[in-house]
Amino acid sequence: MSPAEEQALRASARNGWLLSLPALVVLALAASGPLLIVVYYSFLTANDTGGVIRQFSIEGWRSIFLSYDIFEDRYTLADAHLKIFWRSVWLSLTTTALTFVIGFPTAWFIATRPPSQRALWLFLITIPFWTNLLIRTFAINEVIRNEGILNTTLLWLGVISEPLRIVYTETAVLIGMTYVYLPLMVLPLYATIERFDMRLLEAAYDLYASRWTTLRRVILPIVKPGIIAGSILVFVPSLGAYVTPRILGGGKKMMIGNFIELQFLQGRNWPLGAALSVLLLIIVMAALLVYVRVANRDRSAGHG
Amino acid sequence: MGVSLADAVTISARNVVKAFGQGSGVVRALDDVSVDIRQGEFFTLLGPSGCGKTTLLRLIAGFEMPTEGTILLDGTDITTLPPNRRPVNTVFQSYALFPHLTVAQNISFGLEMLGKPASEVKARTAAMLALVKLEAMAGRKTSQLSGGQQQRVALARALAPQPKVLLLDEPLSALDLKLRKEMQIELKRLQLETGITFIFVTHDQEEALTMSDRIAVMSAGKIQQVGSAKDIYIHPKNRFVASFIGETNFLHGTAEAGAIRLATGERIDVPGLPAGGEATVSVRPEQVRLGLPSDGLKATVRTLVYFGTDTHCHLALADGTEVVARLQSPASGEAGLVEGQAVGIRFADGAVQRVED
Numbered sequence: 001m002s003p004a005e006e007q008a009l010r011a012s013a014r015n016g017w018l019l020s021l022p023a024l025v026v027l028a029l030a031a032s033g034p035l036l037i038v039v040y041y042s043f044l045t046a047n048d049t050g051g052v053i054r055q056f057s058i059e060g061w062r063s064i065f066l067s068y069d070i071f072e073d074r075y076t077l078a079d080a081h082l083k084i085f086w087r088s089v090w091l092s093l094t095t096t097a098l099t100f101v102i103g104f105p106t107a108w109f110i111a112t113r114p115p116s117q118r119a120l121w122l123f124l125i126t127i128p129f130w131t132n133l134l135i136r137t138f139a140i141n142e143v144i145r146n147e148g149i150l151n152t153t154l155l156w157l158g159v160i161s162e163p164l165r166i167v168y169t170e171t172a173v174l175i176g177m178t179y180v181y182l183p184l185m186v187l188p189l190y191a192t193i194e195r196f197d198m199r200l201l202e203a204a205y206d207l208y209a210s211r212w213t214t215l216r217r218v219i220l221p222i223v224k225p226g227i228i229a230g231s232i233l234v235f236v237p238s239l240g241a242y243v244t245p246r247i248l249g250g251g252k253k254m255m256i257g258n259f260i261e262l263q264f265l266q267g268r269n270w271p272l273g274a275a276l277s278v279l280l281l282i283i284v285m286a287a288l289l290v291y292v293r294v295a296n297r298d299r300s301a302g303h304g
Numbered sequence: 305m306g307v308s309l310a311d312a313v314t315i316s317a318r319n320v321v322k323a324f325g326q327g328s329g330v331v332r333a334l335d336d337v338s339v340d341i342r343q344g345e346f347f348t349l350l351g352p353s354g355c356g357k358t359t360l361l362r363l364i365a366g367f368e369m370p371t372e373g374t375i376l377l378d379g380t381d382i383t384t385l386p387p388n389r390r391p392v393n394t395v396f397q398s399y400a401l402f403p404h405l406t407v408a409q410n411i412s413f414g415l416e417m418l419g420k421p422a423s424e425v426k427a428r429t430a431a432m433l434a435l436v437k438l439e440a441m442a443g444r445k446t447s448q449l450s451g452g453q454q455q456r457v458a459l460a461r462a463l464a465p466q467p468k469v470l471l472l473d474e475p476l477s478a479l480d481l482k483l484r485k486e487m488q489i490e491l492k493r494l495q496l497e498t499g500i501t502f503i504f505v506t507h508d509q510e511e512a513l514t515m516s517d518r519i520a521v522m523s524a525g526k527i528q529q530v531g532s533a534k535d536i537y538i539h540p541k542n543r544f545v546a547s548f549i550g551e552t553n554f555l556h557g558t559a560e561a562g563a564i565r566l567a568t569g570e571r572i573d574v575p576g577l578p579a580g581g582e583a584t585v586s587v588r589p590e591q592v593r594l595g596l597p598s599d600g601l602k603a604t605v606r607t608l609v610y611f612g613t614d615t616h617c618h619l620a621l622a623d624g625t626e627v628v629a630r631l632q633s634p635a636s637g638e639a640g641l642v643e644g645q646a647v648g649i650r651f652a653d654g655a656v657q658r659v660e661d
Contacts, residue, residue, distance in 0.1 A: 199396060199398055200400050202396070203396060203401075205387045206365060207462075207465065209413075218402060221404045
């Protein structure tokens with residue numbers, strides 16, 4: 001390489017950094033900055049009147065897993081906290097599964113409409129986004145509560161003799177989250193199904209595959225990128241969900257999001273809240289790593 | 305192939321009608337088509353786009369159900385059998401290879417679906433890879449292959465389950481000319497080696513003539529003529545077949561016993577033609593012979609077009625009817641004719657064929 005070429009290369013590298021500077025600044029201020037503050041707060045001492053005392057402590061992190069028993073003067077495993085974590089993960093996984101089960105046929109339906117109709121169907125899918133989440137959640141509550149539309153209808157039809165107790169249960173939270181996050185599953189699925197070559201169905205069918213086998217061996221492996229994208233888009237916000245479990249779970253079926261809020265407001269324990277926030281982040285990252293790893297292993301293993 | 309099997313019918317379409325659309329917009333893609341395709345033959349459905357050839361293929365594959373009529377496979381009615389239960393495989397125009405599977409996995413797909421034991425799947429897949437000379441590509445993804453290689457994978461995939469009939473839907477149309485010629489030879493070899501009945505759809509008459517045992521020429525949802533390449537070329541049944549397969553001259557006139565009288569008053573011998581009414585005959589350009597003006601039909605040379613191996617001489621009869629003669633180019637390249645020259649036209653023995661309109 002000639003010196004002139006080297007110089008040109010260096011100049012273009014320098015320009016590249018300069019051009020990406022705005023993005024780097026935004027990332028530093030908006031992403032890393034607040035995150036670092038949260039990590040910093042999680043290692044400070046709680047102030048009983050709110051806020052923190054600037055003094056190093058690991059109490060915030062310890063109290064996630066262990067609670068101090070004043071009578072026996074020792075730490076015991078914080079069952080209540082672990083239960084909240086478990087519930088959060090479980091509800092988020094179930095929500096992801098439910099949105100897939102409902103979202104896949106929906107996305108398939110839209111993608112197989114004539115191109116002129118697809119925009120309309122997608123538009124209908126996005127309509128719920130126009131209204132505030134809080135209002136939509138109260139609307140769900142109106143449907144499923146004891147004297148709500150669902151129970152009144154079922155009672156009137158004689159299907160049930162007394163109202164179903166759905167509201168303030170995990171089922172209510174699941175219904176709410178599935179409803180709220182469904183579009184996030186449908187849209188990426190639609191994007192991959194729309195690109196799916198429908199002639200492959202005829203090829204599979206021609207090669208003696210049944211409809212079910214075609215779904216399992218041809219359609220699902222090919223639209224997997226959409227499934228992964230949709231699952232991540234649903235799972236991540238589900239794990240940190242706050243409004244839905246608060247309203248439909250009635251404060252009894254708490255998820256991590258509600259638990260964090262509790263620490264910052266009534267609990268007056270900011271370090272614990274901050275530690276919980278960081279932990280939530282770690283859980284999400286771990287889940288994503290596992291998910292991507294499993295997805296890639298499936299791909300390379302194939303069907304041989 | 306045993307000689308005794310040569311005439312056994314594998315696929316039989318009986319009075320098949322396929323209509324698309326509803327009410328007044330109904331289009332009959334196939335209009336009362338009946339055809340018998342024999343065991344082990346290379347049968348070609350030839351016609352222009354929209355003639356119904358692909359529809360007939362899709363009915364045999366089971367992707368569509370006929371509106372009327374039946375389709376038999378080895379004498380059994382398969383009209384309503386779904387594609388995954390017919391021992392018939394297809395090579396698609398777009399190949400439709402599974403992008404998430406390797407070459408070997410694509411080929412073994414059908415065998416696995418049939419529930420063949422793993423050892424057999426492996427052996428058949430290896431045999432198929434060898435048959436299409438793709439052993440070295442077994443582990444590749446199909447997207448990493450060239451068009452010709454993808455074509456071979458599609459063939460191997462469809463042949464692997466040893467179907468009774470292989471359907472090929474314009475499989476060579478995406479390839480360039482040189483590759484297409486190679487694949488034509490390859491296809492013919494595969495058909496002879498496997499002994500499987502091939503039903504080949506194409507709009508390319510040359511492809512049809514060079515590869516097929518028999519050809520069905522289709523137009524407007526109907527089969528116009530079925531026969532060997534020679535049959536169809538030498539004895540075209542009607543104007544459509546005569547003009548679709550190769551080039552031809554049509555001469556129109558009044559039928560007299562054993563001859564046709566043109567508008568110019570001249571007579572051409574057509575052995576066996578009954579007298580009465582109008583008639584049209586077809587003469588291939590290479591069967592037109594030129595001589596002295598006193599010899600045969602009087603004509604004038606209009607234009608000469610040099611094609612290398614031969615020269616096309618466009619002539620006009622006394623009433624202006626155009627006749628094209630294909631003359632072998634002499635070594636000098638000069639046909640020894642000039643525009644405006646008066647010549648006489650004769651036709652080779654047996655070259656004049658009566659055709660229906």
